[in-house]
Amino acid sequence: MSIRTPGPGPLALAVLLAAALLAPGPGMAQTLPKPAEFYFDADANALRPIVAVRDTGDVAIQKLLKAIERNPRAKAEHAQLAHLAMAGGREDVGREMYTRALARIDRTDVMWRALMWRYGWDLYRAGDADGALAQWRTLHASRSVNAAWMPPTFALALWTAGRRDEAVQWYAAAVRSEPQQWATTAGYATLLPEWRDSERATLAQVHAAWAANPPRWP
Numbered sequence: 001m002s003i004r005t006p007g008p009g010p011l012a013l014a015v016l017l018a019a020a021l022l023a024p025g026p027g028m029a030q031t032l033p034k035p036a037e038f039y040f041d042a043d044a045n046a047l048r049p050i051v052a053v054r055d056t057g058d059v060a061i062q063k064l065l066k067a068i069e070r071n072p073r074a075k076a077e078h079a080q081l082a083h084l085a086m087a088g089g090r091e092d093v094g095r096e097m098y099t100r101a102l103a104r105i106d107r108t109d110v111m112w113r114a115l116m117w118r119y120g121w122d123l124y125r126a127g128d129a130d131g132a133l134a135q136w137r138t139l140h141a142s143r144s145v146n147a148a149w150m151p152p153t154f155a156l157a158l159w160t161a162g163r164r165d166e167a168v169q170w171y172a173a174a175v176r177s178e179p180q181q182w183a184t185t186a187g188y189a190t191l192l193p194e195w196r197d198s199e200r201a202t203l204a205q206v207h208a209a210w211a212a213n214p215p216r217w218p
Helices: 010-020 057-070 075-087 091-103 112-125 129-142 150-160 164-177 197-212
Strands: none
Touching: 057 075, 075 091, 075 112, 091 112, 112 129, 112 150, 129 150, 150 164, 150 197, 164 197
16 A cells, blocks of 8 residues: 655645655653553443545545545544554654644544554554553543553553563453453454454463463552
8 A cells, every 4th residue: 555645736735744754753661550450441432443434545545635635624534544554554654644633633532532542553563562552551541441451452562562570460450350351362363353363472472471470469
């Protein structure tokens, strides 16, 4: 997939995004609080998909760019274009588009949690585990929600970032919350259907470390 830059005219925004913007540096290490005892909240707003157009690939990109030309404050269009750019290997463009999308909403917007959640995943899959933790840490701190996604997701990112003791502590919170689900790796494909095989394999490493020496609570 590529982000094409049209000729001169209002769509010169695409040129700015694709060629003139620099990607920020790697995310700074994030300090996380110690895990709580249980995590049961659904946090539906964070997990809600952001879809402005149903097309894929270059067709979707061109439609999104045209929509942004018509309405520079379009939130969902910026967010979807950011995701497509990151998925297509255009990390510099994706980061800038996420910055633009976040500048158009605040924490009271129903889309804000979904945008932060998705940005975290796109950063993680771009090799920036610390950047992913920064987004998810902000979600964690933004309101009093002990979301079910937090323990396995933080465990994955912390393990990848080399913070293995913390990863095991967070995995233990998943087991405390839902022991029948997380005490073994057998249900990962069902529990984590949108995760890649490599991500489930990494979480299995966290599980093995937890099983070898389960931390006590508190």
